[in-house]
Amino acid sequence: MIKGRGHSVYFVILGFLIIFLTVLDLTFGSVKIPLSDLLNFLSANGQIPEEHLIILKSFRIPRIVTALLAGASLSVCGLQMQTLFRNPLAGPYILGISSGASFGAALVIIGFGTTGILSGFGMTFAAWIGAGMVMLLLLFVSVRIKQITTILILGIMFSSGLSAIINIMQYFSEASELKSFVIWTMGSLGSVTGSQLMILSVVLVPGLIATLFSMKSLNGLMLGESYATTMGLRIIRARTLIFITTSILAGTVTAFCGPIGFIGIAVPHITRFIFGKSDHRILLPATILTGMVIMLASDILSQLPGSDGILPINAVTSLIGIPVVIWIVLRGRKTAFT
Amino acid sequence: MIPSTGNRKPVVELSGLNIGYLSGSPVAEQIDCTLNHGEMVALVGRNGSGKSTLIRTLAGLLEPLSGAYHLNSVTFGSFSVIQRARMISFVAPIDIQVPNLTLSELVSLGRHPYTNWLGRIDDNDRDIINSVLEWVKLKGYEEHRYYQLSDGEKQRAMIARALAQDTPLILLDEPTAFLDISNKYELIKLLDELKRKNKTILYSTHDLETAWLWADKFWVIHEKRLIEGAPEDLGLSGIYDHLFEDTDLTFNLDAQRFEMKKPVRREVFLESGTSKAHYWTSSAFRRAGIKTVSGEKSSVRIDIQSEEDTTLWKVREPHEEKVFDSIYNLISYLTSSE
Numbered sequence: 001m002i003k004g005r006g007h008s009v010y011f012v013i014l015g016f017l018i019i020f021l022t023v024l025d026l027t028f029g030s031v032k033i034p035l036s037d038l039l040n041f042l043s044a045n046g047q048i049p050e051e052h053l054i055i056l057k058s059f060r061i062p063r064i065v066t067a068l069l070a071g072a073s074l075s076v077c078g079l080q081m082q083t084l085f086r087n088p089l090a091g092p093y094i095l096g097i098s099s100g101a102s103f104g105a106a107l108v109i110i111g112f113g114t115t116g117i118l119s120g121f122g123m124t125f126a127a128w129i130g131a132g133m134v135m136l137l138l139l140f141v142s143v144r145i146k147q148i149t150t151i152l153i154l155g156i157m158f159s160s161g162l163s164a165i166i167n168i169m170q171y172f173s174e175a176s177e178l179k180s181f182v183i184w185t186m187g188s189l190g191s192v193t194g195s196q197l198m199i200l201s202v203v204l205v206p207g208l209i210a211t212l213f214s215m216k217s218l219n220g221l222m223l224g225e226s227y228a229t230t231m232g233l234r235i236i237r238a239r240t241l242i243f244i245t246t247s248i249l250a251g252t253v254t255a256f257c258g259p260i261g262f263i264g265i266a267v268p269h270i271t272r273f274i275f276g277k278s279d280h281r282i283l284l285p286a287t288i289l290t291g292m293v294i295m296l297a298s299d300i301l302s303q304l305p306g307s308d309g310i311l312p313i314n315a316v317t318s319l320i321g322i323p324v325v326i327w328i329v330l331r332g333r334k335t336a337f338t
Numbered sequence: 339m340i341p342s343t344g345n346r347k348p349v350v351e352l353s354g355l356n357i358g359y360l361s362g363s364p365v366a367e368q369i370d371c372t373l374n375h376g377e378m379v380a381l382v383g384r385n386g387s388g389k390s391t392l393i394r395t396l397a398g399l400l401e402p403l404s405g406a407y408h409l410n411s412v413t414f415g416s417f418s419v420i421q422r423a424r425m426i427s428f429v430a431p432i433d434i435q436v437p438n439l440t441l442s443e444l445v446s447l448g449r450h451p452y453t454n455w456l457g458r459i460d461d462n463d464r465d466i467i468n469s470v471l472e473w474v475k476l477k478g479y480e481e482h483r484y485y486q487l488s489d490g491e492k493q494r495a496m497i498a499r500a501l502a503q504d505t506p507l508i509l510l511d512e513p514t515a516f517l518d519i520s521n522k523y524e525l526i527k528l529l530d531e532l533k534r535k536n537k538t539i540l541y542s543t544h545d546l547e548t549a550w551l552w553a554d555k556f557w558v559i560h561e562k563r564l565i566e567g568a569p570e571d572l573g574l575s576g577i578y579d580h581l582f583e584d585t586d587l588t589f590n591l592d593a594q595r596f597e598m599k600k601p602v603r604r605e606v607f608l609e610s611g612t613s614k615a616h617y618w619t620s621s622a623f624r625r626a627g628i629k630t631v632s633g634e635k636s637s638v639r640i641d642i643q644s645e646e647d648t649t650l651w652k653v654r655e656p657h658e659e660k661v662f663d664s665i666y667n668l669i670s671y672l673t674s675s676e
Binding site for chain 1: 450
């Protein structure tokens with residue numbers, strides 16, 4: 001646990017970890033790319049084998065950028081939801097964002113029976129629209145209902161309702177459609193390439209920057225809405241910004257990568273444990289960086305270093321996240337919400 | 339002749355105020371009262387009488403149903419949330435639960451209405467935080483976690499947060515509710531010191547005995563109405579006799595407190611005396627429901643004989659005579675042989 005201004009050390013360590021893991025992730029995989037090739041690639045005029053160039057440019061770099069953005073986005077959404085709802089189990093998907101995205105994806109895959117590569121962009125777009133619809137509904141509700149718990153319950157109910165509809169769609173679907181959809185729900189960082197990566201970055205980077213404007217409100221909201229109001233916080237306005245950034249970040253990540261579980265719930269806890277802080281001016285940027293580190297580590301593990309196989313990212317994020325959270329909850333009960 | 343009033347400046351003026359929740363009938367009606375600058379007012383009334391509702395209305399957390407609420411002679415509704423936060427601070431009765439929160443983080447939240455969009459704490463803010471920590475005697479506890487503090491310290495920490503908000507008016511909802519007697523007095527003494535520092539204080543309480551000694555004025559809510567006045571004015575008006583009319587409580591004018599009406603289990607004659615033993619014996623009789631009557635009315639006579647450090651109680655009944663060496667034994671004999 002750290003005191004005073006010692007937290008800058010942790011920021012530096014996280015920064016180094018991100019660089020280290022990025023290099024590791026670029027070199028490892030089914031094809032090993034030597035560090036010398038990587039350095040040549042970076043120096044711009046260096047020579048590297050053609051196939052390595054293609055692997056780096058078309059596969060690994062897009063996948064790593066996606067991992068960094070998705071890790072940061074989901075984690076910061078989880079932090080915002082945990083503080084807003086003052087609930088340790090809240091995560092980016094608690095409002096039904098991922099159910100909305102899944103519904104959109106299911107509609108394209110199962111509803112219209114489109115499979116294969118052609119369905120890629122259509123599915124992403126539909127998932128995005130699905131998440132967006134949930135967001136609009138949420139905002140419509142949140143400016144009318146003051147009680148935050150009511151909104152939480154409505155979010156969960158709405159999400160369950162959509163899941164039920166998706167279940168019905170799955171029940172009546174063809175085997176091949178069902179498989180495409182199930183694979184989508186397992187998450188993938190590798191399917192975002194080219195123009196999609198551009199869109200992803202253009203949405204997520206400003207979205208992440210926008211969360212910085214919620215740091216002060218989140219601090220106010222920590223003590224609950226009564227205190228926040230009497231401290232001069234405009235609750236509805238603050239809440240709207242938090243809902244919009246969460247919906248856009250989580251919705252976009254889900255649309256492009258599928259619903260990636262666990263990161264959003266686990267990373268804020270891990271960050272709180274490392275930094276020992278409650279001040280969101282430190283916690284929020286720290287969560288963004290920790291999210292990047294954890295997502296990169298998950299990506300490396302999902303490549304099963306030393307083999308040709310690949311694991312679904314969703315399974316990896318859960319498998320490495322669960323023990324960490326259990327350990328934190330058991331060891332430092334008081335540092336988490338209890 | 340028109341009665342004169344003091345010449346203190348009113349901070350809060352309520353006239354014809356109806357308070358409550360939008361659905362349902364008002365919790366309290368036609369409230370007319372004044373809170374003057376530099377006063378400490380205790381808001382008393384039974385559970386559910388509307389004390390919290392009134393405090394939350396004054397804090398701006400609930401809209402008044404109708405009537406006028408003036409703060410510093412201006413309609414409260416015309417102030418923005420930020421303006422309100424610079425005039426009124428609020429301390430809620432519920433314990434807060436925030437992971438990692440340190441005392442200095444908690445108190446610095448009080449600076450919320452004055453900081454920029456990032457919530458930056460500057461040197462001036464830091465000076466204020468340091469001085470309020472001194473006022474509440476928590477200097478040196480800055481890096482302690484909130485959950486590590488004792489109940490008394492927690493309550494003082496919450497008051498420090500309110501003080502950091504630097505408002506002329508402080509509203510506290512049951513600040514002494516969970517405190518033991520020494521912490522209770524400590525807290526009321528602190529409020530009294532704040533009053534001397536020109537703060538105006540309204541606090542709700544069930545603890546009349548402490549309030550009696552320290553409050554400048556009582557606001558009593560009884561049967562949906564608010565009656566104000568010095569504690570003694572209200573005593574003169576007889577309101578205390580009505581406050582718990584439908585219960586077993588009765589107002590003891592000598593002790594200035596409410597006491598349980600106990601069924602009389604026995605009548606005895608206790609020879610009069612002024613010794614310590616006599617005082618404690620009478621007190622035990624009250625507790626046990628034994629009424630002392632004059633000699634002719636009771637066939638049981640009790641004499642107390644004190645010699646150096648031994649005291650004996652002699653009970654004389656028509657057919658029996660017994661001696662006891664402790665109040666406990668005396669009482670158990672008298673109450674068992676009914």
